[in-house]
Amino acid sequence: MSRSRTNSARLFSEAQSLIPGGVNSPVRAFKAVGGNPLFIESAQGCRLRDVDGNEYIDYVGSWGPLILGHAHPDVVRAIQQAALRGTSYGAPTPLEVELARKIHHFFPSMERVRLVSSGTEAVMSALRVARAFTGRDKILKFDGCYHGHSDSLLVQSGSGVATLGLPDSAGVPSEFTSHTLSIPFNDLEALEKAFTKYKNQIAAVIVEPVPANMGVILPGPNFLSELLLLCRKHQTLVIFDEVITGFRLAAGGAQEFFGLSAPLTCLGKIVGGGLPLAAYGGRSDIMKLIAPDGPVYQAGTLSGNPIAVSAGLKTLDILETEKPYGRLEKMAAKLVEGISQAASHSGIALRVQRCGSMLTPFFSDAPVTDFLSAKRSDTSLFGSFFRKMLERGIYLAPSQFEACFVSSAHSDQEIAVTIQRANEALSEVAASV
Ligand SMILES: Cc1ncc(COP(=O)(O)O)c(C=O)c1O
Structure with a gap:
């Protein structure tokens, strides 16, 4: 399961001596979730490939622009x-x-x-x-x-x-x-x-x-x-x-x-x-x-x-x-349902909030309606979930306070794989608390 990230780590260390924090936009640095950022070599459809040859199903989509997926x-x-x-x-x-x-x-x-x-x-x-x-x-x-x-x-x-x-x-x-x-x-x-x-x-x-x-x-x-x-x-x-x-x-x-x-x-x-x-x-x-x-x-x-x-x-x-909106909505709804069920099996308080094809898993048992309630969610659990998903080839937004995006390049198959990985990741998160 463990993925080598030595090339990313080397590049990040080199980047830090040349670029503030090693990144050209702060949230890319993974500070909110721990670990080092992946350096990306290429991307196609809903998949990213890093400089160590690892592949990931991508739910960041360059922070929103890539509704059609990469390199359409x-x-x-x-x-x-x-x-x-x-x-x-x-x-x-x-x-x-x-x-x-x-x-x-x-x-x-x-x-x-x-x-x-x-x-x-x-x-x-x-x-x-x-x-x-x-x-x-x-x-x-x-x-x-x-x-x-x-x-x-x-x-x-x-x-x-x-x-x-x-x-x-x-x-x-x-x-x-x-x-x-x-x-x-x-x-x-x-x-x-x-x-x-x-x-x-x-x-x-x-x-x-x-x-x-x-x-x-x-x-x-x-x-x-x-x-x-x-x-x-x-x-x-x-x-x-x-x-x-x-x-x-x-x-x-x-x-x-x-x-x-x-x-x-x-x-x-x-x-x-x-x-x-x-x-x-x-x-x-x-x-x-x-x-x-x-x-x-x-x-x-x-x-x-x-x-x-x-x-x-x-x-x-x-x-x-x-007109991909109906299909995007269905895939995102399925993803939310799958992750929510996985959380309830693991006994973890998780609310996945969604509108259309954008969604965020909040580690919280109360409704999240504003910044104050968002800040009450458990960001250390989020970080742990993020890292366990990354380890399993799923690239989520690297912060509790961001959205994940489903693109038209995702298919039911990738959604099913993501739900399966979320099941594994959440039971590990539950075992560690
Ligand atoms: C709602 C909203 N407005 C404005 C911006 C700023 O856009 P840019 O990063 O292209 O300057 C962002 C960036 O994420 C955003 O999400």
């Missing part, structure tokens, strides 16, 4: 063909118009769309235009939601009602986050209190409609619709951060899934088909404030990069033709 042949072909025509022009292309049209088709609320290169950039820019449109400075987010690493959004989870934000990261002056409010997710009362306390001051409420960055948490039955109504009443814009949920829960993201519509939306991950591309957009009366039409400056050398746009377009085309 049509996406790879689109990338190759685009590269042959040149890698970047710094001038408009017909493909950008096509992608904007397609995004608008799936997200009718995105009447105007601006392409950027990362989710962080999309969110940062959406906030800027929201502030310009409303003439207000404050923004409100929810504890445990992640919206990229721009200064004003790195705010410690506030406890209680609408605490003024304190920076969560060294290097962020407190003045930069002094306009950021953070309240518990699913708490409409806290939202109403924030509107009372900061009357006519809140430019935008930004929300992951189904948070995935504190593990998968479901919005209460009326939470999102009431949030939209309250914000309209207070002339505050709502930004749906659909960087994860966009094209994941449905082609039209959480907005289609729940039958809602947001004034501003951010997309990332799937929209770029595995390449660096993201987008923000919304009502045309808001978006017309962006340069060169209006006074809100936002720009990017590689924005709308033709290779990334080609990968994104092909991915969206395939999603439109193949």
